Amino acid sequence: MxxxxxxxxxxxxxxxxxxxxxxxxxxxxxxxxxxxxxxxxxxxxxxxxxxxxxxxxxxxxxxxxxxxxxxxxxxxxxxxxxxxxxxxxxxxxxxxxxxxxxxxxxxxxxxxxxxxxxxxxxxxxxxxxxxxxxxxxxxxxxxxxxxxxxxxxxxxxxxxxxxxxxxxxxxxxxxxxxxxxxxxxxxxxxxxxxxxxxxxxxxxxxxxxxxxxxxxxxxxxxxxxxxxxxxxxxxxxxxxxxxxxxxxxxxxxxxxxxxxGLVRQNLERIRQLFQPRHDAAVEAVRQTFGDIHLCIPDGGYYVSVHLPIRTDEEAFLAAARNEGLALTRGSAFYPVDSAPPPGTAFLRLPFQALDPEEFAEGVRRLAAAAEQAV
CATH class of the missing domain: 3.40.640.10 (Type I PLP-dependent aspartate aminotransferase-like (Major domain))
Structure with missing residues (x-):
């Protein structure tokens, strides 16, 4: 399937x-x-x-x-x-x-x-x-x-x-x-x-x-x-x-x-549309991983985490693909002289385009990928 x-x-x-x-x-x-x-x-x-x-x-x-x-x-x-x-x-x-x-x-x-x-x-x-x-x-x-x-x-x-x-x-x-x-x-x-x-x-x-x-x-x-x-x-x-x-x-x-006034009208629509998705995303990450957010945002598009992993980023991304996840490589967001904390993968998790159930399913798959990557 x-x-x-x-x-x-x-x-x-x-x-x-x-x-x-x-x-x-x-x-x-x-x-x-x-x-x-x-x-x-x-x-x-x-x-x-x-x-x-x-x-x-x-x-x-x-x-x-x-x-x-x-x-x-x-x-x-x-x-x-x-x-x-x-x-x-x-x-x-x-x-x-x-x-x-x-x-x-x-x-x-x-x-x-x-x-x-x-x-x-x-x-x-x-x-x-x-x-x-x-x-x-x-x-x-x-x-x-x-x-x-x-x-x-x-x-x-x-x-x-x-x-x-x-x-x-x-x-x-x-x-x-x-x-x-x-x-x-x-x-x-x-x-x-x-x-x-x-x-x-x-x-x-x-x-x-x-x-x-x-x-x-x-x-x-x-x-x-x-x-x-x-x-x-x-x-x-x-x-x-x-x-x-x-x-x-x-x-x-x-x-x-x-x-x-279209821009300001649309901003109000966007806020009403995105806030429930934001709230559900923050809660899904907290319930699955605990308080590993870099922050709890009050707006925008992203929740991010430093997810503990037992292997390197490449193996983790391969496991995530096997779980049906499309991720952006977290290390790509760091300049060459910087990196995520050792033993973690940095993950940017956009919530703006996902309904709460889909985001929660994605987080569940992330947890499975982190367990499987060796």
Whole structure:
């Protein structure tokens, strides 16, 4: 009998989290009203994105729209920022959380960075380790995902955020805060954004990377950077040399979705949809394994664990495949100088697309795989 696979692999929105019918309606209206504009090249010459979209993103984040640069997804934002920040760096060192988003590490390394991990705790970076690193080498930038981190689910606490901003000012490094999950909070109080803290800290520098992929639609490919004056134009010069101009249709549709309130309406739908899945996922892990969560997230997509295993990761993953599980290799989320604790496998367990019964079945299979791997 074929066993249906439980997918603990990709963190993508389920279909029911994307307001496809409403987006299609907005697209039809845009195509009727101004087809000539959206099927032409966007303006060139330091073009920072559709004006209406930047204004709407400025309202959404309570920032001046002149500080917003729109990209084709957040990975492009990361790529452009890495090129911008590493181009003139005398020491191309980049610090990241360990574990962290694996594609970000790949991008930084492609731009010549030496990427080093700082251990992640239940409430953010291990600041003792970070301070020790800073005494010997100041990075070009520190990359963090402070809200419901991918892959761990960790949210950086208020006190640690303030200390990170203080360290940025003291040592002169830039913080890249990546916030794709920030709006997906199901409970608790949101800590202050790093960008807001930097605004009142003399000498601190924070660049914020956002995306509409998790709150509206990944297919629209809308990411953005919020930076200090001058940064959007510098990124625009880089972007034009790579792809000339963005896709006007997608940016105009995204702008209308924000202006019409669709994004905020969809966020409320997503929270109602995901919270029961989150609660059931946390409980399933606790009942099966005990308190081995890296944290209990208050939102986002992920629960993560350091699962004790009696063998190496390769043998465990083979046993998991035999149990009908699709997993992402946990060690891939660690930079080359970092690793999960000895005797454990790091597992990112996305819950956003699984009903409670399917997630619980996946956890049961994980337990069986851990017992079988020798």
């Amino acid at each position: 074929t066993v249906q696979t439980v997918h603990f692999s990709r963190g993508i929105p389920p279909r029911e989290a994307i307001p496809s019918t409403a987006i299609a309606g907005l697209t039809s209206a845009v195509l009727t009203a101004e087809p000539d504009r959206v099927f032409q090249y966007a303006p060139i010459g330091r073009h920072t994105g559709d004006q209406e979209l930047r204004e709407q993103l400025g309202k959404f984040h309570s920032v001046d729209p002149d500080r917003v640069f729109v990209t084709n997804g957040s990975l492009q934002a990361l790529d452009l920022l890495a090129a911008h920040l590493l181009r003139d760096a005398s020491e191309p060192q980049v610090l990241v959380e360990a574990p962290t988003y694996d594609r970000a590490v790949q991008i930084f390394r492609r731009h010549g960075a030496r990427v080093s991990g700082v251990p992640l705790r239940h409430d953010g970076l291990d600041l003792d380790v970070l301070r020790e690193r800073l005494r010997t080498e100041v990075p070009a930038f520190l990359y963090v995902i402070p809200d419901f981190q991918n892959p761990s689910g960790v949210t950086t606490g208020e006190d640690k955020r303030r200390e990170l901003v203080r360290l940025s000012a003291e040592y002169g490094f830039t913080i890249l805060e990546d916030i794709p999950y920030r709006e997906l909070r199901f409970s608790g109080t949101a800590p202050t954004p790093l960008g807001d803290l930097a605004a009142s800290a003399d000498g601190a520098r924070v660049l914020t990377i956002g995306s509409l992929s998790k709150v509206l639609s990944p297919g629209l490919r809308v990411g953005y950077v919020i930076g200090p004056p001058g940064t959007p134009h510098a990124l625009a010069v880089l972007a034009e040399s790579i792809y000339l101009s963005p896709a006007p249709l997608l940016q105009v549709v995204a702008a209308r979705a924000l202006a019409d």
